[in-house]
Amino acid sequence: MTKTLASRRPIAGRSGPSATAFSASVRLAGLADLDALVALENASFVDERASRRSIRYSLRSPTMSVLAAVIEDGEGEVLVGAATLERRRGGKIARLASIAVASSRSGQGLGGLLLDAAEAEARRHGCTRLRLEARTGNHGAIRLYERYGYTYYATKDDYYQDGTAALCYEKAVASV
Incomplete structure (x- = not known):
């Protein structure tokens, strides 16, 4: 059984004559989603990919939540x-370790839907802040995070395997 975290809502497709609206929802992922999660990971990331074993571990971990955005x-x-969210037992800060949207669905609002669900999941576990890192050249992600109220607080030099720096962001997700 899966638990829906964010209510199903219509998402606008790309503009133009073939534009369509679709309903999307976010739920906790389960082991039945493993193949689809691995395929999304491989399609979304060149470096820093999570392995099948790592994704399976995340799905089973009591201190991690893997959220799946789905459409019918x-x-x-x-x-x-x-x-993917990471937490420490009893900790008040959650970390958004990864977020990915299928390239065929990019720009359709799914990143925001996943962020909303990640914030709700962090609150559900008693966290008051959500942190994340963004590759310095990932301007689309940076715009999304800033539009959703995330605040820059630091740069981590040489963070990624290729030597690229990461910009660190955080947001209060619950009142203290």
């Missing part, structure tokens, strides 16, 4: 995005 395609659910 007439034949069932299709996983079109995912986010």
Whole structure:
């Protein structure tokens, strides 16, 4: 059984004559989603990819939550995005370790839907802040985070395998 974290809401597709709206929801991912999560990970990241084993570990971990953004395609659910949150037992800060949206669905609001769900999941576990890192050249992600109220607080030099720095952001997600 899966638990829906964010209510199903319509998402606007790309503009133009073939534009369509679709409903998307976010739920906790389970082991049945493993193949789709691995495929999304491999399609979304060149470096810093989580392995199948690592994703399976995340799905089973009591201090991690893997969120799945899904749409209905007439034949069932299709996983079109995912986010992974990490927490420490008793800690008040959650970390968004990863967020990915299928390239075919980029720019359609799914990143924001996943961020909303990640914040709700952090609150559900008693966290008051959510932190994340963004590759310095990932301007789309940086715009999204800033639009959602995340505040820059530090730079981590040489953070990624290729030597790229990370910009660190955080947001209060619950009143203290």
